[in-house]
Amino acid sequence: MNHKTLKPFPKDFLWGASTSAYQFEGAWNEDGKGPSVIDKASHPEGTADFKVASDHYHRYKEDVALLAELGLKAYRFSIAWTRIYPNGTGEVNKKGIEFYNHLINELISHGIEPIVTMYHFDLPYALEEKGGWSNRETIDAFVLYAKTLFSEFGDRVKYWLTINEQNTLILHGSAIGTTDPNIQNPRKMLYQQNHHMLLAQAKAMKLCHEMLPNAKIGPAPNISYVYPATPKPEDVLAAQNFNSIRNWLYLDMAVFGRYNSVAWSYMEEKGYTPHIEEGDMDILAGANPDFIAFNYYNSITVKASEQEEEAHSTGDQHIVIGESGVFQGCSNQYLTTTEFGWEVDPVGFRITLREIYDRYHLPLIVTENGLGAYDKLEDGDVINDDYRIDYLAKHLEQCQLAITDGVELFGYSPWSAIDLVSTHQGINKRYGFIYVNRDEFDLKDLRRIKKKSFYWYQNVIKTNGAQLFQTAK
Numbered sequence: 001m002n003h004k005t006l007k008p009f010p011k012d013f014l015w016g017a018s019t020s021a022y023q024f025e026g027a028w029n030e031d032g033k034g035p036s037v038i039d040k041a042s043h044p045e046g047t048a049d050f051k052v053a054s055d056h057y058h059r060y061k062e063d064v065a066l067l068a069e070l071g072l073k074a075y076r077f078s079i080a081w082t083r084i085y086p087n088g089t090g091e092v093n094k095k096g097i098e099f100y101n102h103l104i105n106e107l108i109s110h111g112i113e114p115i116v117t118m119y120h121f122d123l124p125y126a127l128e129e130k131g132g133w134s135n136r137e138t139i140d141a142f143v144l145y146a147k148t149l150f151s152e153f154g155d156r157v158k159y160w161l162t163i164n165e166q167n168t169l170i171l172h173g174s175a176i177g178t179t180d181p182n183i184q185n186p187r188k189m190l191y192q193q194n195h196h197m198l199l200a201q202a203k204a205m206k207l208c209h210e211m212l213p214n215a216k217i218g219p220a221p222n223i224s225y226v227y228p229a230t231p232k233p234e235d236v237l238a239a240q241n242f243n244s245i246r247n248w249l250y251l252d253m254a255v256f257g258r259y260n261s262v263a264w265s266y267m268e269e270k271g272y273t274p275h276i277e278e279g280d281m282d283i284l285a286g287a288n289p290d291f292i293a294f295n296y297y298n299s300i301t302v303k304a305s306e307q308e309e310e311a312h313s314t315g316d317q318h319i320v321i322g323e324s325g326v327f328q329g330c331s332n333q334y335l336t337t338t339e340f341g342w343e344v345d346p347v348g349f350r351i352t353l354r355e356i357y358d359r360y361h362l363p364l365i366v367t368e369n370g371l372g373a374y375d376k377l378e379d380g381d382v383i384n385d386d387y388r389i390d391y392l393a394k395h396l397e398q399c400q401l402a403i404t405d406g407v408e409l410f411g412y413s414p415w416s417a418i419d420l421v422s423t424h425q426g427i428n429k430r431y432g433f434i435y436v437n438r439d440e441f442d443l444k445d446l447r448r449i450k451k452k453s454f455y456w457y458q459n460v461i462k463t464n465g466a467q468l469f470q471t472a473k
């Protein structure tokens, strides 16, 4: 639909930027922090690990000052579970609480709204040793952790995100290092884990509403609309299949408290249905999110599955292969790709926003969107990342169109605020508005350098989105 006039971004729109603890903080074993599954995972050769990352743990004041200069209204970060509970449960680590108190206070003193992800891929290793999410006790550990976060930080944090990209954990765990690649046929186990995570999320949402009546909480999956390759009915069915398995399974449960019927029949067909204990469905039905947060990088295109193909993941969480009898991933001839092979689809972003809002009628916030690229540091500390500006401006343009379509969008928090280490492709796959001066293995001075996109986004925020295509500096 073409609109004669576009609605402006809402007056109090949350212009944000995002990071996650393990990719950004470093200090992986300092001040009592326990190991997480990420710390123990084997890391792809030739890429930086997460031990130092961007050293935010030691530089958070300088970083927050830069985010304030950028003009951010909100900052989305995750709390490392293992800083709070080094063993996943048991004793609280006071130093961990202290760090996040300082960070939250620093943000608030600069007028930046903290948006907290409670769990971003980094499950405590101590819990993993006891079966991780396969063990129902992990649900209790998450609830205990949630309770601690709400009571320690709930006086200042109004926005909570439960689990980052639960669907990525289930579908592409081997790409991010959370699924053991040696396990044969892990799907049955993963859907059981999924059920437990859904329960943990539901309990945390309920607890949040009881403990913090003024706070808001929601899920944060990665949602990308799935297109059929052609109008051939079999391709459309394949797209419906993957939309249900990848997207709606997670949101139908978070919002309606029930399993999506197509996703359930897929699990039945494949023998993946989880064991459900008495009372579980009541818990799932008894929790309600206040909003939906979601991450979007690209759309997905599929066709009917013609060949025996069981692999779900290529080792990259944004490239889809397929599954026999269900769908077959394919490229979309109408889209370009990034240097890392990810398709770029701003219009698909509008489609995804409309689709989510039509299904659930809850306020939406985008908690990740961005372009990973090899930035070049030029003489005089200059980074001309026009490609990033182009990507973000085109996606924001689609946000405004979606708002005009009637979508209730209250914030946009791209990935990433400052450069950080990619999930599996190192530090040189950069996303930030601010460059971190280090290489994969040479830490250099880790100094922060504002990129061209910094000045562009600063102006976008200053004009409340009225000048998306104006490049500054």
Ligand code: BG6
Residues within 6 Å of the ligand: 020, 023, 164, 165, 168, 222, 295, 317, 368, 372, 415, 421, 422, 423, 424, 425, 429
């Ligand atoms: C999302 C994750 O899937 O994609 C982030 O929530 C991640 O943690 C981001 O960094 C970009 O992916 P990558 O692999 O380029 O780091």
